[in-house]
Amino acid sequence: MVSEGPAQRQSAESAYHFAQAALAKGHEVIRVFFYHDGVHVGARASTPPQDERNIGAQWSALAAEQGLDLVVCVAAAARRGVLDEEAGRRLDxxxxxxxxxxxxxxxxxxxxxxxxxxxxxxxxx
Amino acid sequence: MATPARKRFLWMSRRAPHGSVQAQEGLDALLMAVAFEQPVSVVFLDDGVYQLKRDQDPARIGRKNFCAGFPSLGIYDVHDIYAERESLALRGLREEDLLMPVRVVDSAALGALMEAHDVVMSF
Amino acid sequence: MLHLVNRSPFEERTIDACLRVAAPGSAVLLYEDGVYAGVRGTGVAGRLEAAAREMRVCVLEEDLAARGLQDAALVPGVHRVDYDGFVELAIEYDSVTTWR
Incomplete structure (x- = not known):
């Protein structure tokens, strides 16, 4: 679970490095759940400066490569404006x-x- | 909804109630574990013990009084509710200041409790 | 049990809570800003040294290096691990909890 936002804390980065190390050792990562401010990691609209790493985009790439299940908590995301209104209605x-x-x-x-x-x-x- | 495998969940709440939504979102996660029919124990420690303070009136600052739901946890079969003695003492809280009776345990007992659970999450 | 601590000991009391509660024989991994607690000569070093006699205390190498502490002397009894070591610790202990 990633519990903190990329602008506040290092959580999303640490989880990413851990997941990479675990996958490289042959372990299975069945799901990554983004909760609390961690939901900001999945926000498409976040665009850090070009010379900085975009951790959300990196999670996307890792998910595509390894078939990871990245889940943003719908309630936490709606509370923080990370989900748009339409997505909020469609939920799961x-x-x-x-x-x-x-x-x-x-x-x-x-x-x-x-x-x-x-x-x-x-x-x- | 219930998954056959069972894990013993320990839900540790370490944050004060109204300065952030952390504790409130933690309670949501706790209730979901209960909905999955997993055995859940609850511990309040550090600033989390402030969630147990009686007479909270967070409407004054526009926040929801989610702590008022704690005494009803028994209805959901959550009976093992603890508070750490050291955390209460450090904050000058006595048991009569709390909104419900809880089992007060010392740090060492809490450490053993953590070891006795499969999934320990702090909110 | 493996206990994870990611807060600076000078910003929050998280490491105090962890060391107060963690059962002897468990492990503590300091990562992110938590690594500052593992460095020798700070105001919390004595506390860490005492803890390291009762449990296994490790510091994440990558986070040390990021903060210019790759060559820093660590509190006696405290060990360096990298992300591979982090994964191994998570397997070695029955469960993992984060003091956040």
Whole structure:
């Protein structure tokens, strides 16, 4: 789980490096859940300066390469304006609402709890 | 909705209630674990013990009184609710200042409690 | 259990809470701004040294280097690990919790 926003803390970066190291060792990352301010990572509209790394875009690329399931909490995202109105209405059904980066989907907190039940380890960044 | 596998969840709340939405969103996650019929224990420590303060009136600052729901957790079969003794003492809180009775445990007991759960999340 | 701490010890009391509660025999990994706690000679070094006698205390190499501390002397008993080591710690211990 990524719990903090890319502009406030390093969470999304640390989780990214950890996921890469875990995948390189042959482990499976069944899901990455973005909660609290972490939902900002999946926001399509965020554009950091060109000489800075865009961690959201990097997660997108890693998801495409490794088939990762990137889930933005729908309630937390709606509260912070990360999901647009239309996406908010469609909630769980949308594979990639327009306001999210490719590879991200919006879903409920149940996805986090389900991961906690199914995975051998749930790690919060 | 219930998943057959069961994990013992320990939900640790370490943030004061109204200065951020962290604690409130943490409660949402707790209720979801309950909805998945997983055994959940709850611990309040550090500034999280301020969530248990009685007589909160967050409407005065335009915030929701989500802490008022804690005494109802028993309805959802959440009975193991703890607060850390050291956190209460450091903040000058006594048990009669709290909005509900909780099991007050010391740090060492809390450390053992963490070891006894499968998924420990702090909000 | 593996405990993760990512806050500077001078900004928040997170490391104090972790060391107060963590059971002997568990592990603590300091990462992000948490790595500042692992450096020798700070005001919290004594606390860390005492903790390192009861549990395994590690500091994330990449975060040290990012902060200009790649060559810094660490508190006695505190070890460096990299992201590979972080993954191995997460496997070695039954569960992982983050003090955030």
């Amino acid at each position: 059904q949308a594979p990639a609402p327009g306001s999210l980066l490719p590879g991200f989907r919006a879903a409920g907190l149940g996805q986090l709890i389900e991961s906690g039940i199914d995975a051998d380890r749930l790690i919060v960044f």
